[in-house]
Amino acid sequence: MSHRAPSQALVFAVAVGGIAIFSSMDAVMKGLTLQIGAFTTLFWRTLAGIVFTGAIYLPTRKAWPSRDVMRVHLIRGxxxxxxxxxxxxxxxxIPMAQAIALAFIAPLLALFGAAFVLKERIPPRAVIASLIAFGGVGVIMLGQASAAPNHERFVGTVAVLLSAVCYAYNIVLMRQQAMVAGPSEVAFFQSIIVGVIFACFAPFLADVPDLKHAPAIVLAAALATVSLLILAWAYARGEANYLAPTEYTGFIWAALWGWVVFHEPVAPYTLAGAAMIIAGCLVAARKRDIENVEAAF
Known part of the structure; x- marks a missing residue:
């Protein structure tokens, strides 16, 4: 009996849902980070995530991943x-909307990174798109400069930009990983590998949080696990260039949760910069420019 493949519209909608859940997790994580610190929050959320993903994956696994598949899991972890x-x-x-807007440069960087790894020619349109997108980053930075000097926001911006560089590589790995492993396997091995890495630093950087933070930590882990499963399912059934625009819906949720939970207004500079970054990414992310990258997977 053959199974009918899901429509691409459904795959796109599922990916949008995954981004919404992931953005909601960001709001929970920000609240925890402000109270107990970034590393402590991540460490305990990851431990809870291992329990969730292990309960889903381990009872249903048929065999351990091959060496090549495990290599992809390790790199992405x-x-x-x-x-x-x-x-x-x-x-x-920094405000949630600003952080997400800055992270939007990741899809464009992924295009350049894939071209570099695969020795492909970078098309002229990608160069133009990069100028537009990085101009958007400049607009957001200009908004910071026009406000009162704030060292904390500056270093926070630099940290988010560094994370975006890592996420660019993660986008390529996510598609590659989804093609060789199921959603539950992807979620479990990402949790376990990240958990082992964090455990190496936990004696020096992590604290034992008060029990009152446990519900939020469990909620963040549950949201992260669900979003990982959903996005892995979607990326296994839809091309990366088709699903990439779903990342931009995260800005809506970031602005909403930032305003509702943290009372963060969305600055005009952030809106203008986000629009430029999204425009640059959409100019670059056309199928004929990256179909060779997709074929490599």
Whole structure:
């Protein structure tokens, strides 16, 4: 009996839902980070995530991943660890909408990174798109400069930009990983590998949080696990260039949660910069420019 493939509209909608859940997790994580610190929050959330993903994956697994598949899991786990620490540390210092807007340069950087790794020619349109997008980053930075000097916001911005560089590589790895492993396997091994990395530093950087923070930590882990499963499912059934625009819906949720939960207004400079970054990414992310990258997977 054959199974009918899901429509691309459904795959796109599922990816949008995954981004919404992930953005909601960002709000929970920011609240925790402001109270107990970025590393402590990430460490305990990851431990809770291992329990969730293990309960889903381990009872249903048929065999352990091959060496080649495990290599992809390890690489993405290491990249994700750096990406998470820098993002959430920076997120605690700048508004959510601004952090997400800056992170939008990741899809464009992924295009350049894939071209570099695969020795492909970078098309002229990608160069133009990069100028537009990085101009948007400049507009957001200009907005910071026009406000009262704030060292915390500046270093937070730098941290988020570093996280975006890691996320650019993570985008390529996410598509590659989704093609060789199921959603539950992807979620479990990302949690376990990141957890092992964090455990190496936990004796020096992590604290034992008060029990009152446990519900929020469990909620963040549950949201992260669900979003990982949903996005892994979507990326296994839809091309990366088709699903990439779903990332931009995260700005809506970031602005909403930042306003509702943290009373953060969305600055005009942030709106203008986000629009420029999104425009640059959309100019670059056309199928004929990246179809060779997709074929490599």
């Amino acid at each position: 290491c990249v994700s660890a750096v990406m998470a620490v820098t993002f959430f540390w920076g997120l605690a210092k």
